[in-house]
Amino acid sequence: MKVLAALRWFISVGFKVLRVVPLATSLGAIFTLVSQVGSLLAALLPLKVIILLGSERIPSYFPPQLQGYGKTALIVGLGAAALACFAIHLLAEWLIKRLAAYGASSLILHSRKLALFENQEQLLSKAYQRFAETLAGGVFIVFAALALARVYPLQAVVAGGYFVTIWAMLVLSRRLIQVLREQEVGDFVRLVGVLANLGFFVSFATIVLDSLLGTRVSVFWAIVTLLLVRQLFRRLASLVGDIAILYSQRLQLNALLFHGHLYAGTAIPEGARGLWALAEPDISGSWLTPLIERVGGTVAGGVEVHWVQSGTPDVLMGVVNSVADPKRTYLVKLFGKNRTALARHEASLFGAMECTAAPLPRLCLVEQVENFNCHLFDWPMLKTVKLLAAKDALRAVTAGLFSVRPSSSLVALFTRSRPMIWQRLDSKLQERLRLFARDDELSLLDNFTASLTDIKAKLEAMPLAIITSDLPPDALWLDRQGELWASQWGYWALEPVGASWPVSEKILPLLPAAFEEAQLLRTDLKAMTIWHAELAALVFAFDKACQRQAYRTAIELVEPILSACDSIDGHASKE
Structure with a gap:
């Protein structure tokens, strides 16, 4: 990510957002700042209560303004203040979400564009909230730095020097080192978080060393400073991370916010x-x-x-x-x-x-x-398959895979990782099918539900074959002997032999020839019949239709599935 380009883009977006929704953005930044301060106080005050509980009297390093109160009153007051600060933090967070939703919807309405991509409202809402947090974080950092300089000047110098040093090192290393230059946004954000935590420990070590050398800063203000430094580095890391994430979404955000930008996909x-x-x-x-x-x-x-x-x-x-x-x-x-x-x-x-x-x-x-x-x-391939012959070639690849017996290690690897087709057949699916079934098809679905256990058992007992889906025509090749090969295997799976064969009226009758050819090469297919292969093909098509929510297509496959199942049982009874 280019730092200067990201900052310029962020500033241009900031002017656009403030111009369109000035009130919501300002209130969002204010409430974000209130939330951060409330969170800081809610973390600090209980620590003071614990210190008081462990002391016989009010410690001398407490501010003079608090010394006049009794110990009990101070404990109750600080505890109540901690709860109030936490409640303010929660209320501010709720208001921030409401303002983010309002600001995002206002920005979309102002853009006057068609829907550009899925979940654009959610993306813009999160981006808008992140933008408000960035503004509030910047304000918080400025006030925290001024407070640090007033309370503990040495810590301000150390924190500022650490920030400048790390910034210079990051810029220089990203220019000189190729690996860092190509670093993903998420990796960069995590690196910034680690460096922010390291900065906190540098400040902690400075306080310890300063105390050992005889500092004039009281323990009370040392503790306050430590918490303030922690929040300061957290806000810095969050600010850098928010800008980096927003910049990675710049194409979508530009298209949503600016009239002159069109969205043509991700960069x-x-x-x-x-x-x-x-x-x-x-x-x-x-x-x-x-x-x-x-x-x-x-x-x-x-x-x-x-x-x-x-x-x-x-x-x-x-x-x-x-x-x-x-x-x-x-x-x-x-x-x-x-x-x-x-x-x-x-x-x-x-x-x-x-x-x-x-x-x-x-x-x-x-x-x-x-x-x-x-x-x-x-x-040793010669050429790709012509586009007009791609469907026949794909079917030939499927038939060729029937003849390749998967190794036992491959079967074990796959079954440990992915659900098999008999595991994907869920009886709850029948409830959804009934929503799309005609009255005369309900009894057929009842028979299917009653036979589902038997169908799953038959599929589970069948030998497996490798299948591959989404093979584009470019992935089909011919060698010099006219043999078909495929070059893309990133979507392979294991299914019962016969699965992935087309079930159209013209192609399904060609399955017996392909299956019989595979039987000649695989001894484990001898116990199978063609009806087993048809059952696998039909159930696989049924499963795919259900995944696409093409429930009418799935219902039309129920009767052929039951018929294939009956044929298997009829053949078994004859034997």
Whole structure:
């Protein structure tokens, strides 16, 4: 985050907010300041009560104005004042939330724009409240610094010197160190919080050292100073964090607040710019060549890469060839910072499979390149599938996966992590289906509910197959023998064999041929019938329809599901 740019943007937004809702913003800042002072006093006064309770008389370092009261009266008075300050703090917080909601709605009405994105009112309300807190925090810091300079000048010098030193170090380090420059907003806010806590301990050490050297500051004011310094550093950390978070949301806030700004999606994050920089011709060879050499030995003449569409945002994909040996072909994939879970899920599939076959490629290497996840595949592919043939190719990939038996370690890994289809079938779902069912379909739903336990037991007993959803056409490839392969495996799952097969009237009748071909290659499918596979396909489609809340589609699948279940039972009784 650029500090000066963030400050300029914050000031421009501040003028805009104050111009549109001056009263609500001013009151919000005032109540925020009252809340902070109330919170500080509510924390300080009980400490004084504890000190009085542990003393036989009023300590001499208490202010002269308090010495005239009796000990009991002072304890009761300070305790009541602590409760009053806490009540004021709670009341101020309630008023702040009400003012934030009013200010946000006023700003949206003033912008006179269509709805730009989901939860825009909540985002603007939180941003507006954060803005008011920042204003109040700035005022609090100014008054706290003046009070500190008046009560304990040495502490004011130490706190100010620490702040200037840390500020200079942060600015300098973010300019010189690449890792800090690309730091996420959340990491930067946490770092500022740690530095603020360190500043408190520096002030604490200063008080201890000053006391040992014979300070003239009383214990009472030393305690007050310590609490004041703690609140001062907390407010500073909160102020920096609030500005950083607001600046990270500047595209949405600009679109909501300023007439001349349009919202076209989130900004390209710094991590994404770094990701795409790795694809530049002058840079790609420097990190690709060592990866290829680790897998296939020395590369004579370097490598050349042809970048191809991955079909998935923030995932860079390229076909890499050795210049001296064009037949040595690899597929490299770089995952953006927001695709870390996708990369790990893909790597877990190939890490747990002992062997791979079409459509699963061979994963050669998992590595980190400039803090980005990188996968390198052996890739003797020729070309991508044409768009018109993508649906047939996707179905062929599904059929090919029926023939690949998942390893026991992969099954154990997945079942410990994700709910299986028989676990996702909830009897409570029937209540929602009944809301969309016609009168003549209610008895059918009753039969489905009665058969649900049996259906789940049948699915649980079936062998599993790997499935992958959301395969874009760009992820489907053909090798020189015409074999189909897929390049995207970040969304794989395990389901009973037959699941994910299309259930349309034209495609479902093609399932028996694909299933019988898989039976020839997998001995664990011998005990299954085609009706088992159909049941898995239909229940999987039913589950997907329910997830999309397409309940009419789900209801239409109930009768075929029951029919497949009856066919399984009928075949079993004949045997």
